[in-house]
Amino acid sequence: MIYLFNENAGKEALEIKGEDFKYLIKVRRHAVGDALGFRNKEDIKTLHRYRLRAIEPRSAIFELLSSKLSEVKAKKELHIGWCVIDNKSIEKVLASLNEIGVQKISFIYCERSQKNFKPDFKRFSRIIEASNQQCGRTELMEFENCKSIENFIKLYPDTKVFDFTEKTLECESDFQTVLIGCEGGFTPSEKEFLKKQEVFRLDTQMVLRSESAAVAVASKILL
Numbered sequence: 001m002i003y004l005f006n007e008n009a010g011k012e013a014l015e016i017k018g019e020d021f022k023y024l025i026k027v028r029r030h031a032v033g034d035a036l037g038f039r040n041k042e043d044i045k046t047l048h049r050y051r052l053r054a055i056e057p058r059s060a061i062f063e064l065l066s067s068k069l070s071e072v073k074a075k076k077e078l079h080i081g082w083c084v085i086d087n088k089s090i091e092k093v094l095a096s097l098n099e100i101g102v103q104k105i106s107f108i109y110c111e112r113s114q115k116n117f118k119p120d121f122k123r124f125s126r127i128i129e130a131s132n133q134q135c136g137r138t139e140l141m142e143f144e145n146c147k148s149i150e151n152f153i154k155l156y157p158d159t160k161v162f163d164f165t166e167k168t169l170e171c172e173s174d175f176q177t178v179l180i181g182c183e184g185g186f187t188p189s190e191k192e193f194l195k196k197q198e199v200f201r202l203d204t205q206m207v208l209r210s211e212s213a214a215v216a217v218a219s220k221i222l223l
Helices: 018-027 087-100 121-135 149-155 188-194 210-222
Strands: 013-016 035-040 043-055 060-069 079-083 104-108 142-146 160-162 177-180 198-200
Touching (some): 013 018, 087 121, 149 188, 177 210
Antiparallel strands (some): 013 060, 035 043, 043 060
């Protein structure tokens, strides 16, 4: 853990209870005198350093040592337009995408998306917050819904498309928005609509799952 979110971070003293207390004292086994970092989601770029002053039966008391601006984020920005797949598959790679530095994900209902899949933004946000505390990132990934591929391209006309094609993604490639299909890829009508966009593939003979493609493309662009 690099830091812990707390709504009172920044105050002279913090009293930590509940699950955070169990995690810090019972799991991480922090002792009196240890220094820890806290951030407040209302001012996430400021890191507050606290010293553990006392441990009570059900709470821990911390005293403020310092507060300073300390921003941690990716050097580049990447926005993924992701055709909707099962939430379980998204959740498996969401923390990895956050650690890599993806700034935003737009979930799009394409023709092959199962309409009973509905992105759970509340659960996704909890995963991102936990990931931030582990990797140190100081911005919260953004999420949005988009009703169709056509609407997404209208909003983001410079979008590059990941699909089966002759052109491979080069190491020096640099763009800000990419569209990734769901299982089964894009339909012929979607391919026809997207032919005006720049389309690329990765240099592999293997067929990637949608979530594997998202991680692979993000890594190629951001790392």
